[in-house]
Amino acid sequence: MQSTVNPKSSSRVLIGVGGGIAAYKVCEVVSRLFKSGVEVRVILTRSAQEFITPLTLATLSRHPAYTDDSFWQPIHSRPLHIELGEWADLIVIAPLTANTLGKLAYGMADNLLTNTVLASTCPVLLAPAMNTDMWEQVAVQRNWQLLLTDRRYHGMSTASGLLACDRIGAGRMAEPPTIVNHIQSLLHTHGNRDLAGKTVLISAGGTREFFDPVRFIGNPSTGKMGLALAQAAMHRGAKVILVHGPASWEVPLGVEPIPVVSADQMQQAMLDALPKADVIVMSAAVADVKPRDYSSEKLPKRSLPENLPLAPVTDIVAELGKRKQPHQLLIGFAAQTGDIITPAKEKLQRKKLDIIVANPIDQPDSGFGSDQNQAVFLDKQGQQIEIPPCSKLAMAHYLFDLTVPILEGIKII
Incomplete structure (x- = not known):
């Protein structure tokens, strides 16, 4: 029996940007995804805007970037976090900060990004980034392991190297090509871990x-x-x-x-x-x-x-x-x-x-x-x-x- 595989249609990825110096790497992620035919939308937390502007990510994604100001403006026919949560095939949070990690681990939502995650059912890819001492804190590791017990969440390992604080150690965010590869995988599998245990x-x-x-x-x-x-x-x-x-x-x-x-x-x-x-x-x-x-x-x-x-x-x-x-x-x-x-x-x-x-x-x-x-x-x-x-x-x-x-x-x- 002979058959031919048909490539999958265009996918939709929502990227949440946390407040950390690694936010600059997200520009390459967005650019690569757009060039590959993926529809991209971006949410920036308030602290993320201290590192990168909504205009930059809007230009790269060819769509206005969302902030907490967008969340509270009554210009949408439906609540924005509901629309975005239903729109996305995959949510990516990069960099994932200790603050956002703690909120998600305990189901808390006080901004557009965290509300959108809780209003969605699609897989979520997490790319943490923080200082080595912060990453290795017992509380942070507890939150990380707790969040990963939810099969929606897919965690990326942090790399070791020179951090922005001049510390050499773990906590460095995965590089853009690695993040994009993981995104492509999750879009193909819809987050299914069908080789788990093998x-x-x-x-x-x-x-x-x-x-x-x-x-x-x-x-x-x-x-x-x-x-x-x-x-x-x-x-x-x-x-x-x-x-x-x-x-x-x-x-x-x-x-x-x-x-x-x-x-x-x-x-x-x-x-x-x-x-x-x-x-x-x-x-x-x-x-x-x-x-x-x-x-x-x-x-x-x-x-x-x-x-x-x-x-x-x-x-x-x-x-x-x-x-x-x-x-x-x-x-x-x-x-x-x-x-x-x-x-x-x-x-x-x-x-x-x-x-x-x-x-x-x-x-x-x-x-x-x-x-x-x-x-x-x-x-x-x-x-x-x-x-x-x-x-x-x-x-x-x-x-x-x-x-x-x-x-x-x-x-x-």
């Missing part, structure tokens, strides 16, 4: 097979697809273990990283983590061969062999297929040119995969290094789903959309 093991990036300290056989994989898979799984509530080759990106907070270099190292890491996993996604571009010999010193150019002797690399996916248990799902990737379906079907069967993702790497904006991707998903029941060009994060979610029902159908005896 462990997802992912491999990402290319491997490097060295024949001396500075030269290696490799491939152009950047690991962006594996990174997107890790983000999507984490946003859906999973515990994520990411085994990755050399990469230029940082592993997201909340993901367990296992850095490796060679195919042998990746195989060992994947096999060690396999017993913990419910879902295994092998998205890494692993070498097929490696140099037969290794020199511990750099070889002079004149000493390089005209024909480099090669040895095969162990097939990690096939080995995982042999060892996986009935309650585990194994997903592989097949980067192909030309006919992508025939070799993918063969690989699906031969390597005992549950699902395979066939990527046409000879198409524009797909494959290695691109922020976009397109693919055909095939499963062992014969289902075939075409994914048109989309972001790699969206593709990761489409893959988990297919995976979750299969997981739910597995009965552990």
